[in-house]
Amino acid sequence: MQFPSRRKKFITNSQTELYGHPLQFYGQPPLENISLTEFEALAVDRLKLLKTIENLGVSYVKLSDQYTKKLQFESKTLNFPYRPDADDRKSQAGPIELEKRRKDHISHFILRLAYCQTEDLRRWFIQQEVDLFRHRFNDLNPKQKLEFLHRNNLQYETISVEEKKTLKDKLVKSSYAASGVTVEDQEFYKVPFQDALDLVRTRKVYLKAGYVYIPHHDIVTIVLNDFRTRLSKALALTARSLPAVHSDERLQPLLNHLSHAYVGQDYSIQKNVGKISLEQIDSLSGKSFPLCMRQIHQSLRENHHLRHGGRMQYGLFLKGIGLSLEQALQFWRSEFIKGKVDADKFDKAYAYSIRHMFGKEGKRTDYTPYSCMKVILSNAPSQGDHHGCPFRHSDPELLKQKLQFYKVSPSGISQILELVKGMHYQLACQKYFELTHNLEDASFSLNHPNQYFIESQKVLGGGKDIKREMDAPQRSQENSATRGSSAAPEEAANASQDLAEGTEELDSFFQDA
Incomplete structure (x- = not known):
């Protein structure tokens, strides 16, 4: 990823292909050029979104109506994709939606760099990204879910109509989402049991000869496990490449700052100095x-x-x-x-x-x-x-x-x-x-x-x-994130560098004599 001073925004054919679906596994890193100012702005916005997800996950039941509405509102406010295209007749997303997907894609990889540095950071990042992915996947319509599976080579085997009839009673008893009527109208996937341990552990699926039979409604569990595994491996690989990334003096202070980022009110400028006795x-x-x-x-x-x-x-x-x-x-x-x-x-x-x-x-x-x-x-x-x-x-x-x-x-x-x-x-x-x-x-x-x-x-x-x-x-760094595109990228790097150096300088002054 390169960082020239300015970037003229336009949608290319490769972006249209990459962002053709509202959801992705983030398997392909971004290759376009962006400015350091946009680099920081995208990262801060995604960090705000992940912080919101963490708070909502404890305050509300995940995927409840309140949880979903608040998360959709926050995604819309921060200009991230917040729902699939409602109009299935559209063959392609429009420029505005593609730009949102581009922001989602690039910001994810930026925070990967910032949050791969320690086990605690990786664990936190994975949990919030998994919760965000679950919300988005469940918001897809059935056609989009199937398209996502095909795009990512998740070729789970669907059982035949004859096998479904043979196992009908067992499928109904083992799957709470299936009934005598609905079992005939939905797809069931035959998956190795080790890929669905969560469902096996909670006895939500029928298990036979080393395979589990998963209704289409519960396939999200398998997809989430795949996403978590891929992201965990990707973070480990990213951590190995950090020495090369940190050799770029423009990026190191930004990434270190993001991993400890605070994106709220700044409390250093006082208007009521001396009001405390x-x-x-x-x-x-x-x-x-x-x-x-x-x-x-x-x-x-x-x-x-x-x-x-x-x-x-x-x-x-x-x-x-x-x-x-x-x-x-x-x-x-x-x-x-x-x-x-x-x-x-x-x-x-x-x-x-x-x-x-x-x-x-x-x-x-x-x-x-x-x-x-x-x-x-x-x-x-x-x-x-x-x-x-x-x-x-x-x-x-x-x-x-x-x-x-x-x-x-x-x-x-x-x-x-x-x-x-x-x-x-x-x-x-x-x-x-x-x-x-x-x-x-x-x-x-x-x-x-x-x-x-x-x-x-x-x-x-x-x-x-x-x-x-x-x-x-x-x-805070949110200030530089909201600056106009005319700001020189070197200013963002210098500001973060000054912050890091200033903190170290202050530390030294507090050492015991």
């Missing part, structure tokens, strides 16, 4: 801080010290909720001198790093508070550390004790631990929010600790004086 912090930590910040605050009050990971995570969070530079210096100094650090040592070893965090030293960069993804995936805590995500990095038994200490109900703790078990860490934090604020359902998708604080203040009714303005400009 130091006397409020203890009270707010118990009412409106997410669990990650609450535990760091408690540790700071108990030990009068934090290692650099905790200082970075907590310091940027406090900055994001409105703590001014002067207040931050006073806050950290007053706490550290209660421990083993005297005022002179604090001024020499720590004050510069705090001013640097507020953009008053070094590159004078306005550093952004950490998003949930960055907290979860970056700089895992070691012994003696108190930063990180409690839902990701705490032992389940210790997490349970912590939740009990904070008076979360036993049933609530069970719900949280179940989400943690499924590796839905942000959803576990959102459930913690609902339980501690007595809400049936939060009206937002949690992606950022500072978002947690703002939403908490809204619920508690005390956010008018201290909450950040929600219309603050967004300065």
Whole structure:
């Protein structure tokens, strides 16, 4: 894939062939040239879609009406294919639909590059892509499903009318989707049982002589297993090629940033600086801080010290909720001198790093508070550390004790631990929010600790004086994704490179003296 500065959009014959069906296995990588600006924009939009799928998969029954409607709405909003062509008389999709399919195709491969880097990233990516594929496949009409099978050489053997009559009673008893009437009107596929273990395990199919007989309605299970296997192998192969990809200095910072991407509100630009008083912090930590910040605050009050990971995570969070530079210096100094650090040592070893965090030293960069993804995936805590995500990095038994200490109900703790078990860490934090604020359902998708604080203040009714303005400009990678095509691609690469270098520079300033 090459990246010239501009790309004139038009639909070629090869694209018409490649995108002739509304669904694909992503077996053929894109070969066209795109700009770095479009590269990032496509990736961010698909990441938003996959994040939505993750949230919907826990909030609703998958493939229920609510789930389907919300996913279709999000796909339409982000300009992805959201339903097959309703008019079967069309022999080919129009230019608008082909462009959507092109976006779907290219964005999938971009995120492959970003999410093949670790086992956790691969597992998350596969799960969301499988759920998206299931939704789209079930939305196809019977004719389109058969066409998809043929296009991808999934030549499952259909049984003859005579065999169907012979096995009619057994097929009806074993397949909930079949009845005495419908069994004659639908196709049944004869598939080796090892290709349909999920259906065999749940006893949804008739098994005979090493083969299972699957009604057309359930063929999605076989297709999904095939898709999952292909995608898993493709990610492993992509991971092997990463050294070559990372040798391109334009791509490496973009891909690393995408794998930890946060695509929501930017909390670095403050309109209410100084609205938080130091006397409020203890009270707010118990009412409106997410669990990650609450535990760091408690540790700071108990030990009068934090290692650099905790200082970075907590310091940027406090900055994001409105703590001014002067207040931050006073806050950290007053706490550290209660421990083993005297005022002179604090001024020499720590004050510069705090001013640097507020953009008053070094590159004078306005550093952004950490998003949930960055907290979860970056700089895992070691012994003696108190930063990180409690839902990701705490032992389940210790997490349970912590939740009990904070008076979360036993049933609530069970719900949280179940989400943690499924590796839905942000959803576990959102459930913690609902339980501690007595809400049936939060009206937002949690992606950022500072978002947690703002939403908490809204619920508690005390956010008018201290909450950040929600219309603050967004300065994350979403900003570069929405820039016009006239922006030079080098700017996107340089911005991501500056972000990576700036974070590393800030890390170095927080090291203990």
